[in-house]
Amino acid sequence: MQQRKLGADGPMVSAVGYGAMSFADFYGPATEEGSMAILDACVELGVTHVDTANVYGNGRSETWLGKWLKARGGRPPFAIATKVGIQRDPERRFNNDPDHMREQLDGSLQRLGVEAIDLYYVHRRDTAHEIEDVTETLASFVKAGKVKAIGYSEIAPSSLRRAAAIHPIAAVQSEYSLATRAPELGLVQACQELGAALVAFSPVGRGLLTDRPHSLEACRTMGFMKNNPRFVEPNHSANLAYNAKFRALAADMGVAAASLAIAWLLKQGEHVLPIPGTRSVKHLKECVAGAEMDLTDGDMARIESVLPVGWCHGDRYNAEQWEAPERYC
Template structure:
């Protein structure tokens, strides 16, 4: 049985499932395969399913809705709002109260549910005080449309301001062996306030599994093609980092991906990573990381590896929308 962890006072499986890739970002996907993976996750005891209204311009929420139909009580549905554009259009972030209400209604309709378990602000709108955004989100809680609130890619100062308006249960940000920006000061602030941590891309967009040696073979619309860590020069340097992970994993009789995930799981009992996959075999491999025990020496080696990564995690355009 998968152990339980808490995001604030919300109980979830110790590992969740990131569903973005089932609709966009990593080439073509197959709905039948994705729903089979979602059902397998629920069968295995994964409760936290992570989506957003932006993923696939609403398709991802509809997919989750189809997958949980008849099994709603087994799922903790987390979705996000804030990107007010559709895929392929210029990026627009909205956190105004009107958009908060409309986005929630649209998500409830696509998901086919009467409430959202965890509702995140996907990106902070720099033109709207976060107090207004979270105030409108708290009204959704009062109305029973949302149960818990979260933030994504928010700074320590923004987290404090938001939490003063309404308790924040979770912060979703990138966190992995090769992305450790939030460790100071964001993580300490979350722990001070009792906010759980939900790392996305805990496998470095798949790179830490050792399965990718180049961008050749990736779909033309795969987001990794535009990310600096996968570019010439940085890619070769980062492959040497992955080689260390692979060597340590082999010595333990596990995969590189399981080792990288285990490192994230070991960050604390308030950490619930959401590795994404469209395939059942990868889901099952990822869950195997929950059984991996790492020694202090293992953690030291892996910490040192993470310090050697080359390149920014996003391109310049995407970094503009991260609240620092």
């Protein structure tokens, strides 16, 4: 497994990490046994970066990760990232209040069973608090020794620069894949300029960039997917038609489609770190195999020819899902 830095002064971690949102029921039922098997596979495959959040499964993702770490004993084999900023009690809202963030940090530390979190993100910005003030709160966690580095999820380049003027930002997490190219409008460049990692979630396009994309019937059973513009008709059928071209190209190259999608992302810059999430060890292995590929300029041109910029039908979020993430402008 090739290694990349998690921020300018951060640790070296595997180029491909793991997104533990899959320990919640976001894309279908998750089991504790299956989640433990995924973590075992991460160790075997050399994955050393695991990403979670306090709201994934209402704390279940952190709890299961903490239980696995305790059972394994010794020094954690992962750089662990988690997040704060989304509150679901009594209703879903965004909360960057310092007291809330401090309370939630202590809860995450307890569930994970660690003394300090390697990377702590603000999951979503609460516009009632200026980003400079939120960054000061995060910096206080670093000073207290509870957090080693800080980051933001789904922010624009302009916000990143404002935050970085207060304290070094180790990483920005954003959706980035062959199906979602918006980060190339400034975020990829700003992260590189400021020494921040760009941690790419949904790097295989929520299944679109795999050999086994979700059927329309399956999408209708998933809370997020059933109302997402890319996974309803007529967009779903149009996207699967494009996926067929990509799957054919991957087959011609002798690799899984997911491997090729990950390899393309890794080629976008040494600071880009994909974190695929899955409940399948087989799929995890396909994603990790992308780190073993070294695509040529010719390979990249072939990929772009079957999946040109803007090929994906439908926005990546519907109006409600777009409530917090900052568009790239």
